[in-house]
Amino acid sequence: GAVVSQHPSWVICKSGTSVKIECRSLDFQAxxxxxxxxxxxxxxxxxxxxxxxxxxxYEQGVEKDKFLINHASLTLSTLTVTSAHPEDSSFYIxxxxxxxxxxxxxxxxxxxxxx
Amino acid sequence: xxxxxxxxxxxxxAEGNPLTVKCTYSVSGNxxxxxxxxxxxxxxxxxxxxxxxxxxxxxxxxxxxxxxxSQTSFHLKKPSALVxxxxxxxxxxxxxxxxxxxxxxxxxxxxxxx
Numbered sequence: 001g002a003v004v005s006q007h008p009s010w011v012i013c014k015s016g017t018s019v020k021i022e023c024r025s026l027d028f029q030a031x032x033x034x035x036x037x038x039x040x041x042x043x044x045x046x047x048x049x050x051x052x053x054x055x056x057x058y059e060q061g062v063e064k065d066k067f068l069i070n071h072a073s074l075t076l077s078t079l080t081v082t083s084a085h086p087e088d089s090s091f092y093i094x095x096x097x098x099x100x101x102x103x104x105x106x107x108x109x110x111x112x113x114x115x
Numbered sequence: 116x117x118x119x120x121x122x123x124x125x126x127x128x129a130e131g132n133p134l135t136v137k138c139t140y141s142v143s144g145n146x147x148x149x150x151x152x153x154x155x156x157x158x159x160x161x162x163x164x165x166x167x168x169x170x171x172x173x174x175x176x177x178x179x180x181x182x183x184x185s186q187t188s189f190h191l192k193k194p195s196a197l198v199x200x201x202x203x204x205x206x207x208x209x210x211x212x213x214x215x216x217x218x219x220x221x222x223x224x225x226x227x228x229x
Binding site for chain 1: 149161166219220221
C-alpha cells in the first residue's frame with residue numbers, strides 16, 4: 001500500500017510555544033489530506049480536511065486559529081499547533097487520499113506532550 | 116444515531132481459534148466500508164475494504180470481512196488467530212451522507228492468548 005510519513009514521531013514542548021507537524025505522502029499524490037486527533041483508548045476524531053492549494057475545512061468545535069493547516073503541495077501537509085497548552089497534548093494522525101483512490105492511508109502519528 | 120457501531124470493546128480469543136470482530140453501520144445510500152488495525156503508538160494500517168461486488172472481501176494478513184446488506188453489517192473475520200493479531204481494530208464507513216469522509220467506530224481491542 002501507499003506510504004504516509006509524519007515528522008516528528010514525538011515532541012515535547014513548553015506551554016505557549018508553537019509546534020509544527022509534517023505529513024508527507026511518499027509514493028502518491030495526495031489530493032486530500034486529513035488530520036485526526038486521538039485520545040488514549042478512543043477512536044479518531046477528525047479535525048480538518050484539506051485539499052491541495054485550498055484552505056482547510058475544519059470540523060465543528062476545532063479552532064482554526066489554533067490548529068493551522070497548510071496543504072501546499074500534493075505530497076505535503078503541515079499542522080501547526082499554536083500557543084500550545086497542556087490540554088493540546090494528544091496523538092495526532094494525518095491521513096492522505098489520492099484523486100481516484102478509495103483507500104485512505106494513515107501516517108504513524110505524532111505524540112505531542114505540552115508541559 | 117451512531118453511524119458505525121462496534122458493539123464489543125474487547126474480544127478475547129485463543130491462538131489458533133477463529134476470530135470475529137463485529138461492525139454494524141447505519142447510513143443511507145451505498146456506503147464504502149473499511150477495516151483498519153492500530154498497534155500501540157502507531158497510525159492505522161489498512162486491512163480491507165468493500166466498495167461493490169462480491170460480499171466476501173479478503174484483505175491483508177489473512178483477514179476477511181463479509182458485507183451483509185440486510186443486516187447492515189461488515190464483520191471482520193480470520194480463520195485462525197495469531198498472538199501478533201492482538202491490536203485495536205477500527206471499522207469505518209465512507210458515504211456522501213457524511214461528506215465523503217471516513218467515520219470510525221469506537222474500536223475493538225482484540226487480545227489473542229497463546
